[in-house]
Amino acid sequence: MNTEQYLDELRSVVNIDCGTQTVAGVACVADRFATWYQQAGWHTERVNLGERVGPGMFVTNHADAEQFDVLLVGHMDTVFPEGTAAERPMTVQDGRVYGPGVSDMKSGLLNILWALRSLSPAEKERLKIAVAMNPDEETGSVFSHQWIGELAKRSAVVLVCEAARADGSLVKARKGMARYRLDFRGVAAHAGNDPHRGRSAINALAQTIVELNGLADAEAGTTLNFGVIQGGDAANIVADKAHAILDLRFWNNEEYQRVHQSLSQFCSTHLLADISIQLLQEAHTPAMAPSRDTEKLMQLVEDVGEQEGIAIHWQAVGGGSDANHTAALGVPSLDGFGPIGAGFHSPAEYLELDSIAPRIRLLKQVIVRLGQ
Known part of the structure; x- marks a missing residue:
């Protein structure tokens, strides 16, 4: 040597x-x-x-x-x-x-x-x-x-x-690991004059994070981490766009299937007034x-x-x-x-x-x- x-x-x-x-x-x-x-x-x-x-x-x-x-x-x-x-x-x-x-x-x-x-x-x-x-x-x-x-x-x-x-x-x-991007689309409006006309993508993102974190299972070692969030253009505009990056980790691949299916169903069927959610899987590595x-x-x-x-x-x-x-x-x-x-x-x-x-x-x- x-x-x-x-x-x-x-x-x-x-x-x-x-x-x-x-x-x-x-x-x-x-x-x-x-x-x-x-x-x-x-x-x-x-x-x-x-x-x-x-x-x-x-x-x-x-x-x-x-x-x-x-x-x-x-x-x-x-x-x-x-x-x-x-x-x-x-x-x-x-x-x-x-x-x-x-x-x-x-x-x-x-x-x-x-x-x-x-x-x-x-x-x-x-x-x-x-x-x-x-x-x-x-x-x-x-x-x-x-x-x-x-x-x-x-x-x-x-x-x-x-x-x-x-x-x-x-x-x-x-x-194992999976990474997802969640894109939210809402309706922009002036936050002072017409806030009622807006539909905040940022508010929808925040509510979604709280709900989806419930998919974690500490006993099984399944974790979800929203490591990146971005949205809006200015403080006086109701945000019409926002996105989050989600990192999912799991010890067995059955857990991945459970969470993946739940994510997909949530984003396709969870209806908020004038808000859409698009789910994109960016990466997947099996356990x-x-x-x-x-x-x-x-x-x-x-x-x-x-x-x-x-x-x-x-x-x-x-x-x-x-x-x-x-x-x-x-x-x-x-x-x-x-x-x-x-x-x-x-x-x-x-x-x-x-x-x-x-x-x-x-x-x-x-x-x-x-x-x-």
């Missing part, structure tokens, strides 16, 4: 602005990894996912394989706007590495590369391995989930290399729930952890990842195989320096065991 080389490579991708909408930056990250894989003798393909996002990157050691022993998944995009990398480039301090996307998830992508670099020629020949790096995970993998799903269906298992949790835990389950085959995969990981002297713990977490999509297809999927990190989506984001080498070792040995 050459830590200085690892950090140099990590720095070269952390210090690129590559928010999901920064298409050129994501493409630059893809090109960096393509070069490193090609230098290691791996086959790479750039995948066109449309003009609105950067390219995907597919990597394999058997370009003609119909089926794979494992699909390794990671994303190249971050949540940060252009200029962030220049404002706070990667730094190393007191045993931690800081920078935009350093643990979510540039280091996870790099751990995949380093684990595969360390395979012996015999292991590379025996195993059929696929790597999928996508450009839009932070916005729900809207353009890439079908591509990743098709690869997952050709794979025995899926390992997603998002960061391990702050306590070192791997991820066995993730909440990641472990199956019996996933539990067998967890046992394999635990066996490898014992062999390598790495304590294995599992968490169920609220945030989603590409593992949600692959698990929903019935493919055993686990997550959290990157280095230990925390502070995601904030200036405090970090990874633990001394976790890099052990997590690469863990990932490599799990891959090797999969083909036996």
Whole structure:
């Protein structure tokens, strides 16, 4: 393990602005990894996912394989706007590495590369391995989930290399997510002269939020969050328009169906005088729930952890990842195989320096065991 080389490579991708909408930056990250894989003798393909996002990157050691022993998944995009990398480039301090996307998830992508670099020629020949790096995970993998799903269906298992949790835990389950936009249309009027002629879209929005929050189920872990509301043009005008963005989270997909149907029925049938409500689903990620085959995969990981002297713990977490999509297809999927990190989506984001080498070792040995 050459830590200085690892950090140099990590720095070269952390210090690129590559928010999901920064298409050129994501493409630059893809090109960096393509070069490193090609230098290691791996086959790479750039995948066109449309003009609105950067390219995907597919990597394999058997370009003609119909089926794979494992699909390794990671994303190249971050949540940060252009200029962030220049404002706070990667730094190393007191045993931690800081920078935009350093643990979510540039280091996870790099751990995949380093684990595969360390395979012996015999292991590379025996195993059929696929790597999928996508450009839009932070916005729900809207353009890439079908591509990743098709690869997952050709794979025995899926390992997603998002960061391990702050306590070192791997991820066995993730909440599902759905995002909705609710548009309200009312009737404008002068708030002083003719308020009775108006129909306030803002008032309708407020009433709707109160009613729809009743769909939450704390015991089942189903939550609704109206995270954005906007409306109106001026204080002296009865607002004729307003909108809200709703974030829905759930542990099981039956809860999603319940809330989705209730939302749809409410918006189509809940009549307020001269007020219309239009519901638009902007994103949907199914819940990641472990199956019996996933539990067998967890046992394999635990066996490898014992062999390598790495304590294995599992968490169920609220945030989603590409593992949600692959698990929903019935493919055993686990997550959290990157280095230990925390502070995601904030200036405090970090990874633990001394976790890099052990997590690469863990990932490599799990891959090797999969083909036996």
